Amino acid sequence: MKTEFPENRPSLFRNWVSFVGVLIGIGALFSFLLLFTLDAISKFSNPYVSLLTYLAVPAVLITGIALAFFGAWLERRRRAKGTGPASLQIDLNSPRDRRVLITFISGSVVFLLLTAIGSYNAFNFTESVTFCGETCHKVMEPEKVTHDHGPHARVACVECHVGKGVSWFVKSKISGSYQLYSVAFKKYPTPIPTPIKNLRPARDTCEECHWPQSFVGNLDRTFNYFQSDATNSPYSIRLLLKIGGSDPRHGPVGGIHWHNLPGNKVEYIATDNARQKIPWVRVTDAQGKVTVFKTKNFTNDIAQAELRTMDCMDCHTRPAHRYLSPEKAINQAMALNKIDPAIPWIKTNAMFILTRTYKTAVEAKASIATALAAKYPNDERIKATTTTLQEIYADNFFPEMKANWSSYPDNVGHMIFPGCFRCHDGLHKTPDLSQTIKANDCNACHTILAQGAGDELNQLAPAGQKFKHPGGDYDGGCTDCHNGGP
Ligand code: HEC
Ligand code: HEC
Ligand code: HEC
Ligand code: HEC
Ligand code: HEC
Ligand code: HEC
Known part of the structure; x- marks a missing residue:
């Protein structure tokens, strides 16, 4: 049997439009393979690279293919009109055709090269901060x-x-x-x-650089305050924070980082989204001994609740994005003399001005200047104060996004947010009430080395001293009265 082939007609795709389409398609395919490989071998994958790889580049590929077919369609129409054979006929014997071909091939190579460079740069850019x-x-x-x-x-x-x-x-x-x-x-x-x-879980992030075994030891921190009186009376507390660690070759095992020691597991149930209310805690130690602590009123079914295992981010909620409270930012600026503590009532006034409601950052900047100028007319010292307050505002307050210290709990500490006192509040007990999570002992997590002003700060007490509250005796948890604002 003999198959009858039709007359050998040149393909409809043999035209310049289709050629350009195919070239774009090859470029896109090339760029896709490159980006795909980069995305696969890169240490961290990134959603924007993927959008580029799986959305933008395929879109270009489809455009290329569409163009090729569009060229073929045009060609068919042209041929149907009977305007001769294929529009693209290359005769290697003709010098003109040879030149055209060489130009086309070198153009394609340059195009593919540029695509590669472009894709690589786009990849790096989407990975960047x-x-x-x-x-x-x-x-x-x-x-x-x-x-x-x-x-x-x-x-x-x-x-x-x-x-x-x-x-x-x-x-x-x-x-x-x-x-x-x-x-x-x-x-x-x-x-x-x-x-x-x-x-990402802490194991993959924080622990790439700070691993739980690494020993931090004791940290000596001095907290400087200025009170809300006419003279902005200073008051400082010097704390030795017992961070500890878990490598006995470097120091005693335990301390604040005890929760994350290898072998220890602390799980908890939070009843709110922001994880500020924690009525139930379970500890499993290295020997497998399990202890449950809970508050008196907590009777929920554990099987229904979402358990979370405590990791770095349960305390360090703000390792990268720290919004200073106005209290802390102003105290710091005053301690560094960026705001002169000799200006009467400046602590109180600065707190008030910084925490007024502003709609935009621009409005805040202008209002801070006018408010200070109105309060302290003819006072040269107010210039530096104005700049400092404007800086504090720009670094820590974002009215358009409603982001500031009060929007995001910082769980390291217990003064503004409950933090450690979510569990260490004296209310978390074992069911038989024989054990309570450590609380109330102000020298348990840190030693109060010194407190007060002037000479008092030189009288160090290595074993710790009883806390003297500067506002007189107090009653209740710190967060009942302190919130970082006025
Ligand atoms: C790529 C490495 C890297 C990763 C990942 C990393 N850190 Fe750090 N971190 C550092 C370095 C370096 C410093 C020291 C910076 C300095 O002293 O100025 C630091 C400092 C810190 C400090 C003390 C500084 C301070 O002022 O608070 C804490 C706390 C901390 N990191 C917690 C974390 C937590 C929690 C995570 C996980 C969310 C994390 N880090 C992830 C490298 C890293
Ligand atoms: C129980 C709460 C808690 C947990 C859980 C916790 N930390 Fe800390 N960590 C602290 C406190 C409190 C400090 C000292 C105060 C500060 O940094 O402001 C501290 C200090 C540090 C420091 C040293 C800061 C410095 O200035 O030198 C690093 C680094 C650190 N933590 C990393 C981690 C990593 C990594 C994890 C998880 C494996 C972790 N922490 C888990 C409470 C915690
Ligand atoms: C050292 C680790 C680290 C780095 C680097 C980091 N973040 Fe975060 N980011 C966090 C943690 C931890 C949280 C709070 C997570 C939580 O509480 O669930 C967070 C929260 C956020 C939030 C939620 C809002 C908020 O403030 O809590 C956004 C948005 C965000 N980060 C964007 C970014 C951007 C953009 C960058 C780079 C400019 C960045 N992050 C760099 C660790 C990091
Ligand atoms: C989710 C609950 C929870 C939170 C939040 C929490 N802890 Fe604990 N912590 C515990 C439990 C449970 C124990 C073990 C019982 C005990 O020793 O009283 C413990 C033990 C400790 C110990 C004793 C460790 C040892 O060597 O025996 C220290 C110190 C400590 N916590 C400090 C802190 C600090 C500081 C914070 C805040 C930055 C904090 N904890 C936040 C639950 C918590
Ligand atoms: C469960 C552990 C724990 C207990 C108990 C504890 N503290 Fe603290 N305290 C901390 C940690 C952690 C910080 C935070 C240090 C930081 O911000 O770097 C802190 C910070 C402070 C600060 C400085 C706060 C600031 O941000 O200006 C004061 C003051 C203070 N504690 C007083 C007390 C007093 C008074 C008591 C006893 C009622 C007490 N603490 C009990 C863990 C504890
Ligand atoms: C009943 C309310 C109340 C409670 C509870 C309370 N304070 Fe205060 N605290 C005050 C007042 C009022 C001042 C004086 C404010 C001023 O002069 O600016 C003050 C001042 C301070 C200061 C001096 C810095 C400053 O802002 O003036 C520190 C530090 C302090 N308190 C720590 C604590 C700690 C830590 C706790 C929890 C253990 C606590 N306070 C609980 C009301 C309270």
């Missing part, structure tokens, strides 16, 4: 600003926020696309809520 923080400039401004002047300024956003491995890859893809959508359509909440459900 500039992209994460500034692309969604207004939305991420609070996090970007606080990150940039925090201790982790050189740790890229993706190192803490986007994980390794397949499941994180998928998760980050979903949340990354959702984030872009919510920014584009202004669907994001203000302030951006925490805790972040898809933050």
